[in-house]
Every structure is written in structure tokens, then in C-alpha cells.
Amino acid sequence: MSTSTSTSTYATSRYGTRAYALTDSWTMTRRELAHWARQPVQVVVGLVFPVMLLLMFGYLVGGGREVEGGYVDYLVPGMLALTMAFGLEGTMLAVTQDLNKGVIDRFRSMPMANSAVLVGRSAADMLQSAVSLTVMIGVGYAIGWRPHGGVSGLLGAVGLLLLFRFAMLWIGIHLAMVAGKPELVQAVQILVWPVGFLSNAIATPESMPGWLGTVVEWNPMSQTATAVRDLFGGPGGERGHVWAAVVWPLVLLGVFFPLAVRRFRGLSK
């Protein structure tokens, strides 16, 4: 095709990035979906891993655990929250990989909405988390867990979990922008374990030494888990905890969202 026809088309293209922010974000989301299609095994492993944890704690570790109201009903909401928390490392890894490849330079030198790079990442990760939650809820159901809070309770719980995941996502983006190196992702991949387990996901704070129980109760993930348990009408739930499960993620977002965006803009410094 001749150069002249093409050029005229491009010349009439719009430069306004705001007008294209949505389209560009969708293109970037599609890029992630295309990655999934390329790496189906990786996707399945990502979905199976939290299921494996759930089954491990439900059957192997949890066999000897007594929680009033049934351990499975206590464990499943906790594992849902833990799955959302562990999403942080996936986000961090993906962003780190992107930053360390030349492709980010092409994106940044193109007349696209630069925000689309991060928005596309968020959308894809949130979609992955929603699928993961669905799978986990299905498996939870299969091993005997039942929500007692009705459809509204279920939807509310899923909403809180995704909100928590969204906060984790921006922490992950920020950490990737700060650390920037694949080696440091490994450190975070290890650190999410103690941080994840220092919560009420698997064991009740009452079963822990006093100071540890306090730390655990302050863990934002515990707030989400407690609120979700409440919305499911299961053991370990506390009335009125929903606000904490809304406020904590919003506080984290309030801190890490602007930091991550500033870092991203700072790439041109």
C-alpha cells in the first residue's frame, strides 16, 4: 500500500489521549488476555494453586482444628482473602517484567494514553482474580462450605474481596516500580507468606499468643476476612466489620495509587 494514503489517514488521527484512554486500556487488557491464551498452563496453575492451599488446610492441617460453627466455614472466607492478597506478587512480577523489557519504551514513545499501560494491567489482574474467586467458591462449595447470607451477602463479600485485591494490585505496581528488578520480586514472593499467614485467614486470633493475636487483628487482610465471614453468616464474622474492610483498602489505595502513578510518570525523569 502506498505511503501517501497511509500518511493522510494518520494525519487525521486524533492526538487527544483522554479520548482514547478507554480504547487504549482495552487494547492493553487484550494484550494480557492474549498472554493467557499463549500460556494456558501458567493460567491453570495460577488458578489451581490457591485451590490446593484450600484443600491442604481444609483436610491436612485443619483436620485437628476446632472452630465453633465448623472449620470449613471459617477457612473458606479466609482463603478467599488470602488468594486476593497473594495476587500482589503476580501483579508485581508482571509489571517488573514489562519494565525490564524494551516494549515499555515503545508504549511510552507512542501517542497512546500512557495510563492505559497501568489500567490495562489492573483490568486484566482484576479479571483473573474474579475468575479465581469463582473457582475457589466452587471448590469451597464442593468441600461443604455454605454461605448463609443470601445473594446480597455473597455479592457484598465478593465486592469486598475484589476491593481488597484492587488495593493489593496497586501495592504490587508500586513495589515493581520501586524495586524494578526480578530478583526483588522473589523476595516479595517469599515475604507474602508470613504476611499472609499473620492474619486470621487460617487460625483464629484467640488461638494465638496475645501480642500475635493483636498483630493479626490489625492486618488489613484480617479485616476483609472477618467482614466476608460476617456477610457469609459463618463463624469468625463480626457485625459492623464491613466498614473496616472498606476503609482499609481505600486507605491503602489512597497511599499507593498516587505513589505508583508518580513513579510511572517519573520514568521520564
Added chain:
Amino acid sequence: MSKGVAVADTAITVEGAHKKYGDKKALDGLDLRVGRGTVHGVLGPNGAGKTTLVRILSTLLRPDAGRIEVVGHDLVTRSQEVRFRIGLLGQHAALDEELSGRQNLEMFGRLYHLGARHARVRAGELLERFGLADTGRKPVSAYSGGMRRRLDLAASLITDPEVLFLDEPTTGLDPRGRAEVWAAVRSLVGAGTTVLLTTQYLEEADQLADRISVVDRGRVIADGTADELKALTGGDRIDVVLRDAGQLGAAVALLPLAASQVSVDADRRLLSAPVTDRMAALSGVVRALEEAGIEAEDVALRRPTLDEVFLHLTGDDRGGDQRVGDHRVKEAA
């Protein structure tokens, strides 16, 4: 360079560009003017500021100070207009390694807002043009170095940019890959694209560039055509290759050449010096060698290489032994 170049004929103007990383000055008042439709070579060693310059010109970095215009648009205030008119081929492939070539080009086309259909058509054209039409679903990570470079170049050309930045485009390529890139650059220039090319390879600048700016420590230290730069070192040179490296010292003392300007390369048993009168120098050298009984393998007159130009422009204050490009040149004391 003549100051009379009309603004309309200028594709890139850089005036007093400064850029610091911490304490390190990457650009220190760099000036540059690139005519439309020309190939401009930016030549310099590692750390001279070449990549910083390209990253600034392609809007990836913001300059600390200076006025920069690309095709008539201020780079800092109108970066989106600039972005529509430039293509960038960086040192590392700017591609999504997990996707196929077609997926990459379609994605970039969409991000240039061509629309889905047009992006698809354009991807097909470019794959065809760069001999990548039969790569199918193969991910870029499975491409050879040359294929990757071609796809990278194709991605830089999606909008038929007016200006193309090439940052050391052939570093790490085998001779065939290098020839492919050179051919592609020549055909682009034939179609009217302005090309700014950085390189450490003097041969590359010599082969491709209409004009060359020699950059060192963040500023342009010389500017001109390859011939003009070569003339800077004082015209022709004579090369003498001896059979016995041990006689190099004796030869330097003996030959009718200005001893202070003779450079000696012991590894190649070579001594080299600028000459003014070609024939007189040639016969003088041959006669002197014969009389002293020093055996020579080769005696030849030639034009200076850009290596020598570069050393001449930068070398004096940095000690006698310096690596530039692919050649090791030792200056005689």
C-alpha cells in the same frame, strides 16, 4: 554547517540540551540540526550521551534544559504531536516477546488509533515488506536476532513516521543482519524519511550518514560529512607494516615522518602517520626502510579512518591507549 538552512528543511533542532542523572552530566549543552530527508549519524563512545539524546528525542526522557523541536513541534510541550511523527528503534527490541509478530503489529496499530481493521491491514503489509509474512503464530521470543530487529523496525514504521531514531541499530547483529538493517535504512531514506542514527561503529556512520556529529561527554565536538571529518585530521595517511615488531621503534626514529604524529600498533606490527605530499612520503619511506635494512610487509597510502578522526578530536587528554569502535590504537609517545 551552514547556518542558512531554512527552518522548513529542518527535521530536528536541538539547542543547548542538558540532562543530568544525579551528578553525572549525560548531555552538557548539546546542539544539533538535522535536515529533512537526511541520515544524520551521531558517533561516539559508550557513555558519550548518544542513548540519552535518542531517549529525549523520542519523548522517553525529559531534558533538564534546552530547546528541542522535532518536525516543527516543541518536544516538551507538544509531545503527543511528536509521537505521531516519530519511530524508535532502540538498542533492545521493543516488542512483546510472548506474542506473535502479527499480534505485536496489530496491537501497536491499535495504540496508534488506526482502528481495528486498518491496524490489521497495516500489520499484514509490514510483515510482507519485512519478509515476516510466514512467521504465523510463532512468538517473538522464538525469532532469530535478525528477524526480531526487522519486526522491531516494522513496528517503528506503522505510521510511516517522518523521523526515525535508530539507537545503535546493528549492535549485536551478525554481518547479514547488519546488511539487512542498512538496506532497510537506505530504502526508508529513499522514501523521504529523516533518520537519526547513533553508532559506535565508524564504518556504519561512514556507510549510511549524510552528516555526522561526533559526540563526547554530552556535547558535539565535531560536525560534518564523513569527508570533512576525515579532512580534519590532515588528509592522507601512510601505513607501514613491518615483518618484525621489534623494529617498530627504530623505524619511527628513522622514517622521514613527523615522529610526534606517528601512531604505532605493535599487535599488527603497524605504524601509521599523516602525510602531506603523498608521493614524496611514499618514496621517502620505501627508500629509508631499504637503506636501514628494515623489512616491510606492506606500505600503503590511504585516507584516515573515522577512528583516527575520533582520536584526533578527543584523544589527547586521555592517555595514549584507548579503545574506540573495533580498533585498538596506540599513540606513539
